[in-house]
Amino acid sequence: MNDPEAKVDVDRAGEDLPLLEGIRTTRAMRRLRPDPVPMALIRKVCEAGTFAPSGGNRQPWIFVAVTDADRRARIATLYRDAFHAYIAPALEAAEAPDFPAAKRRNVRAALHLADHLHEAPVHLFVAGYTRRGAEQAQAIFPCIQNVLLACRAVGLGASLTTVHRSHGAEIDALLGLPEN
Structure with a gap:
């Protein structure tokens, strides 16, 4: 197997993508290549997540x-x-002749991801700590958006x-996460 670490200049990867172009062109990638991803690149996209705003600068996230x-x-x-149970009604609706073609493609792409997720070389989880018993989605989702933008910038496919x-x-x- 080739060493994925030797192929990427991690320090420069993604540094040349203009911000607004990255925002405009980031989309859910559901057909992922199985190529190994350098750990340094994984760390870089996680680091981008840490620059997201969070209330009180608590940064209540953990990356796995x-x-x-x-x-x-x-x-x-x-x-x-879980996905097959969730998507069943949409799959049935997608068979209707008047179902919009673009939505049908999205349903099929999501189904492809579910059926091939094991082939993705990395599953990156952004988990959050609770505060006063409540999830902190208002902090986690900006972090995730930064991670997705960073993945786009460095050439990695990703999907929330x-x-x-x-x-x-x-x-x-399975992730070894604490209970809170």
């Missing part, structure tokens, strides 16, 4: 990059099972997914 094939396969199985949360405790255990 899953690269182990067995753990990715287990996570992908949980995701796929949340269906795995229906298996919250099991996923958290």
Whole structure:
């Protein structure tokens, strides 16, 4: 196997993409290549996440990059099972002749991701700490947006997914996350 670390100038990767172009051109990538991703590049996109605003500058996030094939396969199985239950009504609706073609493509692309998630070389989770028993989505989602923009800038495909949360405790255990 080739060393993915040797192929990328991490310090310069993504530094030349103009901000507004990155915002305009970042989209959910659901057909991902299985190529190895250098850990330094994973760290770089996570670092971009840390520059997101958060109330009181609490930065209530933690990043977990899953690269182990067995753990990715287990996570992908949980995701796929939850996703198929979630997407069933949309799949049925997409069969109607008057269903918009663009939406049909989106449904099929999302289904492809669910069925091939185990092939992605990295599953990057951005988890958040609770405060007074409440999730801090208002802080987590700007962080995730920064990560997605950074992935776009450095040439990595990425897609925000949340269906795995229906298996919250099991996923958290697989990731080694604390209870809060």
